[in-house]
Amino acid sequence: MTNNEEGTRPDLRSAHWFGPHDLTGFVHRTAIQAEGFSGFAVKDRPVVGIANSWSELVNCNIHFRLLADAVKRGVLMAGGLPLEFPTMSLGESLMKPSAMQFRNLMAMDTEESIRSYPLDAIVLLGGCDKTVPAQLMGAASADVPTIMLTGGPQEPAVFRGKQLGVGTDTWKYADELRAGKMTQADFDELEASAKPTAGHCSEMGTASTMTSLVEALGMCLPSTAAIPAVHARRAQAAEATGRRAVEMALTGGPKPSEILTPEAFDNAITLLMAVGGSTNAVVHLLALARRVGYELQLDRFHEISERTPRIVNVRPSGEYLVQQLFNSGGISAVLKELSPLLHRDVLTVTGESLEAGYANAPDPDGDVITTLDKPFDATGSIAVVRGSLAPKGAVIKRSAASPELLQHRGPAVVFDDIYDLGRRIDDPELDISEDSVLVLRNSGPAGAPGMPEWGMLPIPEKLLKRGIRDVVRISDARMSGTAFGTTVLHVAPEAAVGGPLAIVQDGDPIVLDVATQRLDLDIPQEEIERRLAEVKLPERKYNRGYGRLYVDHVLQADEGCDFDFLQGIPGEEPQRLPYGLMSGWQGGW
Numbered sequence: 001m002t003n004n005e006e007g008t009r010p011d012l013r014s015a016h017w018f019g020p021h022d023l024t025g026f027v028h029r030t031a032i033q034a035e036g037f038s039g040f041a042v043k044d045r046p047v048v049g050i051a052n053s054w055s056e057l058v059n060c061n062i063h064f065r066l067l068a069d070a071v072k073r074g075v076l077m078a079g080g081l082p083l084e085f086p087t088m089s090l091g092e093s094l095m096k097p098s099a100m101q102f103r104n105l106m107a108m109d110t111e112e113s114i115r116s117y118p119l120d121a122i123v124l125l126g127g128c129d130k131t132v133p134a135q136l137m138g139a140a141s142a143d144v145p146t147i148m149l150t151g152g153p154q155e156p157a158v159f160r161g162k163q164l165g166v167g168t169d170t171w172k173y174a175d176e177l178r179a180g181k182m183t184q185a186d187f188d189e190l191e192a193s194a195k196p197t198a199g200h201c202s203e204m205g206t207a208s209t210m211t212s213l214v215e216a217l218g219m220c221l222p223s224t225a226a227i228p229a230v231h232a233r234r235a236q237a238a239e240a241t242g243r244r245a246v247e248m249a250l251t252g253g254p255k256p257s258e259i260l261t262p263e264a265f266d267n268a269i270t271l272l273m274a275v276g277g278s279t280n281a282v283v284h285l286l287a288l289a290r291r292v293g294y295e296l297q298l299d300r301f302h303e304i305s306e307r308t309p310r311i312v313n314v315r316p317s318g319e320y321l322v323q324q325l326f327n328s329g330g331i332s333a334v335l336k337e338l339s340p341l342l343h344r345d346v347l348t349v350t351g352e353s354l355e356a357g358y359a360n361a362p363d364p365d366g367d368v369i370t371t372l373d374k375p376f377d378a379t380g381s382i383a384v385v386r387g388s389l390a391p392k393g394a395v396i397k398r399s400a401a402s403p404e405l406l407q408h409r410g411p412a413v414v415f416d417d418i419y420d421l422g423r424r425i426d427d428p429e430l431d432i433s434e435d436s437v438l439v440l441r442n443s444g445p446a447g448a449p450g451m452p453e454w455g456m457l458p459i460p461e462k463l464l465k466r467g468i469r470d471v472v473r474i475s476d477a478r479m480s481g482t483a484f485g486t487t488v489l490h491v492a493p494e495a496a497v498g499g500p501l502a503i504v505q506d507g508d509p510i511v512l513d514v515a516t517q518r519l520d521l522d523i524p525q526e527e528i529e530r531r532l533a534e535v536k537l538p539e540r541k542y543n544r545g546y547g548r549l550y551v552d553h554v555l556q557a558d559e560g561c562d563f564d565f566l567q568g569i570p571g572e573e574p575q576r577l578p579y580g581l582m583s584g585w586q587g588g589w
């Protein structure tokens with residue numbers, strides 16, 4: 001079977017590779033035929049790329065080969081050619097110093113793989129925390145029609161008859177162990193039960209938050225975000241995603257730039273606040289918006305948080321796990337209840353409005369999902385604070401904080417970096433009380449580098465033994481979406497670039513007032529200016545390779561920690577070279 005110009009749909013992007021009846025078309029078609037496909041496979045047929053973040057280093061995405069097979073089945077049923085390709089994969093648990101340091105690298109990998117190959121539509125397979133924003137960012141910049149299939153939450157772990165949120169409850173049991181209230185043997189048993197199946201973390205941590213936001217943004221099929229990883233309906237959703245990808249390829253859209261509008265970001269932020277979602281989503285949405293040329297601001301999160309009640313009862317802000325949320329109607333049911341607060345007519349990957357996707361979802365059950373007029377919290381989960389300690393802002397997850405600490409004045413106990421913290425946090429001589437404010441610096445995007453999830457500083461052992469489980473903590477780091485406590489995060493600018501966190505000294509009074517959005521170093525302004533003028537910036541941590549690229553170009557948390565050269569409108573398609581100018585006959589297209 002041969003292919004030729006007349007036999008190929010000229011409106012398909014892949015036709016530029018496979019259509020021409022010349023030597024380069026020959027080369028491209030033989031590359032496919034070398035894999036055992038016939039020429040028929042690319043004749044008049046859309047090619048759907050499946051960007052797979054499967055990896056044995058990423059347990060959360062370990063079922064993605066099965067999901068990719070189901071996507072392929074759907075693509076073939078609809079008459080397309082599925083071609084799976086690997087992307088970098090970012091595992092939250094094993095990757096050091098922080099998976100966040102490599103989010104932009106995975107985004108670049110995804111973007112350039114999409115752009116440089118003959119693909120008419122893309123299915124993104126992401127799950128673990130950073131894989132989803134990285135793939136979305138890359139796809140947004142490539143701007144080829146894209147639909148996402150997320151991996152789903154793992155089955156809940158059970159320990160001593162109680163369901164565990166793998167992150168949230170591990171932090172709590174770790175404190176119990178340090179306080180001497182749990183034996184090491186019990187803790188070892190917890191370790192063996194903590195992660196029972198494939199899939200991402202089972203509470204509303206960063207992964208579940210991001211996969212939920214994918215649905216609110218309109219980048220996946222409706223009602224798919226919360227389906228458990230090992231549930232048959234997830235494979236069914238994968239098959240349906242493959243079928244829809246072929247339709248998107250044939251109609252040339254919608255493209256990410258048509259879906260990721262300012263209104264879509266408003267919808268995603270509204271959902272973020274209503275589910276008690278992860279603070280990490282703030283950084284990822286800021287970065288994603290800038291990929292499509294929308295200068296989303298931190299203050300927009302606060303504005304939407306103020307008008308959005310929390311209506312979902314899932315850990316760490318609530319009681320249940322995402323599996324129970326799925327059983328209660330999933331994200332579609334939450335969006336339906338939030339409908340008065342949403343831009344309902346925005347376009348989604350279905351080609352229809354967001355509202356059309358959730359219209360048939362069940363009503364709130366009043367337990368896992370409640371109604372807007374009887375919320376679990378009157379306002380959204382995340383607040384933005386600013387002041388002399390954070391001139392460009394910081395965030396706090398107020399729904400997972402101690403209410404009595406949301407307005408607080410106390411003396412600073414300062415740790416210069418994570419190593420200093422490790423050395424001294426449990427020192428019996430540490431001068432600290434429940435009124436103290438723990439400060440960790442040099443843990444931001446450029447300083448750590450990679451802005452790791454160090455923001456939930458451990459409570460010092462001497463306070464744990466007195467029964468104290470929370471104090472105010474402030475840092476330029478992030479915090480796991482499964483974590484909790486009165487933790488002010490993402491302080492910008494960070495200490496390593498000369499932000500005010502660099503000048504805090506032990507004993508300085510710090511004022512946090514979430515109601516008035518203030519975070520201040522309560523010392524005279526002249527003293528602040530004097531100390532800032534004397535700040536010595538730390539030495540750059542990397543001098544070569546990706547680390548060097550990262551520290552030289554990463555933006556601050558209030559801009560999403562993307563690279564400065566990756567923001568903006570979609571990149572350019574590769575150019576078809578005239579035959580005579582090709583450097584090698586394989587090189588043109």
Ligand code: FES
Pocket residue numbers: 060091092093127128129199200201205207
């Ligand atoms: Fe992958 Fe939590 S470790 S989602």
